[in-house]
Amino acid sequence: MFVDALKTIWSDSGFAALAWKECIMIGVAFFLIYLAIVKKFEPLLLLPIAFGMLLVNLPLSGLMNEPAEGSSGPGGLLHYLYMGVKLGIYPSLIFLGIGAMTDFGPLIARPSSLFMGAGAQFGIFAAFIIASALGFDPQEASSIGIIGGADGPTAIYLTTRLAPDLLPAIAIAAYSYMALIPMIQPPLMRLITTKKEREIKMEQLREVSKLEKICFPIIVSVFCILLLPSVAPLIGMLMLGNLFRESGVVERLSETAQNALINIVTIFLGVTVGATAVADRFLRLQTLMIIGLGLLAFMFSTVGGLLIGKLMCWLSGGKINPLIGSAGVSAVPMAARVSQIEGQKANKSNYLLMHAMGPNVAGVIGSAVAAGILLALFG
Amino acid sequence: MFVDALKTIWSDSGFAALAWKECIMIGVAFFLIYLAIVKKFEPLLLLPIAFGMLLVNLPLSGLMNEPAEGSSGPGGLLHYLYMGVKLGIYPSLIFLGIGAMTDFGPLIARPSSLFMGAGAQFGIFAAFIIASALGFDPQEASSIGIIGGADGPTAIYLTTRLAPDLLPAIAIAAYSYMALIPMIQPPLMRLITTKKEREIKMEQLREVSKLEKICFPIIVSVFCILLLPSVAPLIGMLMLGNLFRESGVVERLSETAQNALINIVTIFLGVTVGATAVADRFLRLQTLMIIGLGLLAFMFSTVGGLLIGKLMCWLSGGKINPLIGSAGVSAVPMAARVSQIEGQKANKSNYLLMHAMGPNVAGVIGSAVAAGILLALFG
Amino acid sequence: MFVDALKTIWSDSGFAALAWKECIMIGVAFFLIYLAIVKKFEPLLLLPIAFGMLLVNLPLSGLMNEPAEGSSGPGGLLHYLYMGVKLGIYPSLIFLGIGAMTDFGPLIARPSSLFMGAGAQFGIFAAFIIASALGFDPQEASSIGIIGGADGPTAIYLTTRLAPDLLPAIAIAAYSYMALIPMIQPPLMRLITTKKEREIKMEQLREVSKLEKICFPIIVSVFCILLLPSVAPLIGMLMLGNLFRESGVVERLSETAQNALINIVTIFLGVTVGATAVADRFLRLQTLMIIGLGLLAFMFSTVGGLLIGKLMCWLSGGKINPLIGSAGVSAVPMAARVSQIEGQKANKSNYLLMHAMGPNVAGVIGSAVAAGILLALFG
Amino acid sequence: MSVLESFVVTLFSMSIVFFVLAFLWALIKILSTVLKHFENRKSENTAAQVATGMQAAVAAASEIGSVASISAGQVKLIDVDEKTAAMIMAIVSHESQIPLSELSFKSIKAL
Amino acid sequence: MSVLESFVVTLFSMSIVFFVLAFLWALIKILSTVLKHFENRKSENTAAQVATGMQAAVAAASEIGSVASISAGQVKLIDVDEKTAAMIMAIVSHESQIPLSELSFKSIKAL
Amino acid sequence: MSVLESFVVTLFSMSIVFFVLAFLWALIKILSTVLKHFENRKSENTAAQVATGMQAAVAAASEIGSVASISAGQVKLIDVDEKTAAMIMAIVSHESQIPLSELSFKSIKAL
Ligand code: NA
Ligand code: NA
Numbered sequence A, B, C: 001m002f003v004d005a006l007k008t009i010w011s012d013s014g015f016a017a018l019a020w021k022e023c024i025m026i027g028v029a030f031f032l033i034y035l036a037i038v039k040k041f042e043p044l045l046l047l048p049i050a051f052g053m054l055l056v057n058l059p060l061s062g063l064m065n066e067p068a069e070g071s072s073g074p075g076g077l078l079h080y081l082y083m084g085v086k087l088g089i090y091p092s093l094i095f096l097g098i099g100a101m102t103d104f105g106p107l108i109a110r111p112s113s114l115f116m117g118a119g120a121q122f123g124i125f126a127a128f129i130i131a132s133a134l135g136f137d138p139q140e141a142s143s144i145g146i147i148g149g150a151d152g153p154t155a156i157y158l159t160t161r162l163a164p165d166l167l168p169a170i171a172i173a174a175y176s177y178m179a180l181i182p183m184i185q186p187p188l189m190r191l192i193t194t195k196k197e198r199e200i201k202m203e204q205l206r207e208v209s210k211l212e213k214i215c216f217p218i219i220v221s222v223f224c225i226l227l228l229p230s231v232a233p234l235i236g237m238l239m240l241g242n243l244f245r246e247s248g249v250v251e252r253l254s255e256t257a258q259n260a261l262i263n264i265v266t267i268f269l270g271v272t273v274g275a276t277a278v279a280d281r282f283l284r285l286q287t288l289m290i291i292g293l294g295l296l297a298f299m300f301s302t303v304g305g306l307l308i309g310k311l312m313c314w315l316s317g318g319k320i321n322p323l324i325g326s327a328g329v330s331a332v333p334m335a336a337r338v339s340q341i342e343g344q345k346a347n348k349s350n351y352l353l354m355h356a357m358g359p360n361v362a363g364v365i366g367s368a369v370a371a372g373i374l375l376a377l378f379g
Numbered sequence D, E, F: 001m002s003v004l005e006s007f008v009v010t011l012f013s014m015s016i017v018f019f020v021l022a023f024l025w026a027l028i029k030i031l032s033t034v035l036k037h038f039e040n041r042k043s044e045n046t047a048a049q050v051a052t053g054m055q056a057a058v059a060a061a062s063e064i065g066s067v068a069s070i071s072a073g074q075v076k077l078i079d080v081d082e083k084t085a086a087m088i089m090a091i092v093s094h095e096s097q098i099p100l101s102e103l104s105f106k107s108i109k110a111l
């Protein structure tokens, strides 16, 4: 009888229901955990994503189950937490925290950085073209392209709106490539810029007054949302967070937006985005294509930023180091650090970090604008 | 063709949809941001409120849209965050945090402060009478009156229950006048009290034992909720927070109620209350009337508190300085500071702050009781 | 006329509706507040539970009311906050925080502790047998038994799933007995172990590498959830929290899971669990039986842990002090401290604390596994 | 609602407000009296205990070094120079974003 | 969607991106110019004030001990030795879990 | 449910509990063995590295002043006197509301 009972438990257990597909997914989750912990690939998001992927691929856990209709039984834990992704709440709240952490000073001091931030959105549309050519529909192609925005919350927000099926692949690709920026960008930077350009030292940035910093988020919100209303949840919250920061009168709120709130939301977002990666949805050729296209998107964005950088270098009579252009992909502050490092390789006394922060934060705005356009066209 | 596309984007943009009403609202939002940041008018709430008002008046953002029926598309971000206001959750949670921040010691040491806290509710009903006479229905008149309670969460709670259309005007009036307490009260204080009264030095308050402080929130909850059940969410949470504080055994919970939780809720509450201020609802004669009536309510409340203060001064044989009566309007701790300042103007060695804290916190209870009565009568 | 109005207020007030049953419940709530504050009985949960019980038994407050059907009026505050309990979200999030606070090192260093953690689940099933014999149905008997798991979130999670009517009694019993561990366990420990056994000094635990600590939560999740899928929300979140802690790359998330998030959830969970204790549901013979059975469950669990401890002492040739077996009931870290104290009473130079932490944390896993089995059998 | 009615509502409501807060006044009075009675009985023993406890603490502090107990607002400095203490407070204030004026340390000791 | 169409979308979208950010560029330029104009008028008075303010601060610092104002990145050390300051920053960094490189102290003063 | 049935449930469930935890025991054993094997191979190199690393650190510390590396619980003090360290820990403990006994600093260095 005991053996019978054990057999029953076994047949009700996940071991019996485990298919090879789930095993592969569990392996992928392990690999992502490895990348997050050992390689420190954007662990704040990749670790929760990977763990969510692990949990949801252990069969029969029911963590993402909707509540059964007509029954009073509740749905799965992650089903409820996922609501915040589905309804677009989490990405906006993360942007609130990011806004409160971001100093737009370097951008205000040299507003021409905005052009590099615009150029570095090129990868979004390059990937869009290729994805379209490969047969993805426009919604999917947009979501794939946005990986090139190098901005996690924007990518997640757009993808939940346009192509929710691709969410896990796109989120993972976006965060992985952001972590790989120090490997992806330098070869392209050396390829496109000349040694002489890389050696350019830039003038120190002027100081930005508090008043400018306070007006900036208000102006950006008003103008961007008026022009592209669909971008309101992203730009609006980003700029609200920044206004909390710069106003200096609501430090409590700024502090909470940067800590408790963003951390709680990050946990929920990460785990539930990972939990959308069920085997049937993830183990497709599509996923591989997305990963490949994501890399292309990052590369084209880098090139776009660098080319605008070169143009501005030429227009300014050699005052602007084109290396800061690649920071326009956003991936704050990783991409700016890469500019700094490459600059110093060319010229030991070259300090580009603060100069690269301008295009870097401009890239965040640029990606959100691009997302708004794609939403307006295909939403 | 490009020009065509640009035209389309333009016609889909908020610029095309922008009416003069929205422009005025945006101007109002700018003015409130100015008050919050430069004049430091209760910025913790006015800044989010103003930004919410700004966002929602940029046309077509859809931030407050309900999810379209029959469609799977989600609603607007602020629509979901607004749920906490609509269901009365945020004001209660803010009261939890306020309770954890409030020291009822001065009130327990001199419980007669409660009478001044009661008298200072007079403005609520004075404004109620005038509003009724001006044609507001009882629900609206109650919500307008509650501005005189000088207590933001109570005002928001009552208004969402009785007259949700008036929410933005009432919330803005309440927080603005709270910030203006140092300008509204002193003339009335000098008008109503004599120099001799203002010079009265008060005896030091006795020390209050820990046990008294622990029993206080329990007793107040039981008695107030038994008598006015509708006040339970406000008084119950206020006193739970205070019990967290005074019990000394749940410092973790007290700390979180005072920081992460109240800050998160404040952000959500502020932005979404502001987001109810759409042009059609706000740009009415009503709003101006509410702002006028709110000022009257504050003034009558101040007078009510001062008169009770004078009465108690007389009854006590000149031991109580009537200046502490005006602190009964709540607006913690601003009104108590005003009492302190006026007291010191009359007599340099006069320290009324701690004495004024008694009526000040009594006013919070008083307003909640008044709100409970109005809910019971018109809810 | 005034007298009339006062009569109306009186008849609408809770005083008029107060029945003797509610008075008893209020008395019970006072007693629990006393235990929480003065006796420091697990105050983080008992204080909110007691206050929730107090609030909900003040008549007519409507705090737990569902929104009236067909009406637009909102439901009660605690009704909404209770959703997180009903849907099983809060216990899982508390486990996330507990995971982030737990060091499984001592368990990894001596994995045989797991057997004591298993033995100490015996009380769950002993109470289950007796409860069944007393006429409780299997769902109720399971929920009563789980008190013996000495693990609050697990007990609450299982009870909301199997026997929600018993929730307040079971939660209160579980947390009260956890607080009483220093009184319940020592007599049994002295009864079952010999003086000589209690004097045994244990070898120092080996150091555990960071890599082992990182692999541990992953392995436990995979294996336990595969075998018992229904336990996924508890074990999954516990181990995610622990992975946050041990990975060392997401300290922000770990910190928030241990503080802001767990504190917020604890407040909501406590108050709303208390708020399920309405008189009609609580003042039954059942409740007394549950309290009695809960004590038995704790005692049998202690005995189970000790017996396995004795067995392991014998098998190891006297290297294991059986006193650490009783720590297998979980009730972290109270039960481990009791082992330490008893060990030192027998031998002044005996330091069992770290050794007892192994069975102690094993007991958390053991209870969750037992809950999973009960859910699989009767869910 | 007529003006008369609104006057009645006002009179009625203000009476209730006064009634409720007056009742609370009475409750607090009763509470304080009852608790005072209780505590008076306890206090004599406790006072003695506190005295000896303080002596022990002072003695312990003396063992370590010279005792310099300065009271600045809510701060008691035990064997720490003012400079260090001020620095510490500034840091904690900066880091916790609490204005210095609102920070209250019970004591800063150099152990 | 044909490849041609996707090219059109790309051209169109990139133009909008550039247009929006160019417009922002113009807005910031205007903002800076306007604000500069405003501030210039204020600054002369303020400069004087700041100067005297600084003198007072320096004087105050001198009273306590020797002034050693060293600038390290964003940190200004006023009458604190570098060692202490570094230690303080390390602690706060550890405790607040912010990498040292991202911590910015305006100043560490020994009052 | 009859008493007999409930006994069967108990026997069955306790067996599963033991089985699951026994399996975990086996998994941990395997894990530890495997990882030990791995780490042994690495450790020789690492040990050498650590040694030189330590020497460098010590050397670096010596440059600044006298080295006083004391281990107190989990705390390693490098070139910081115990008094300062204890004070720092007390502050951080107070500020973060973590009891001192639960605070663990890897090290407090005076850079
Ligand atoms: Na970007
Ligand atoms: Na008030």
Ligand code: NA
Residues within 6 Å of the ligand: C120, C148, C149, C150, C151, C328, C329, C330, C331, C363, C364, C366, C367
């Ligand atoms: Na247990």
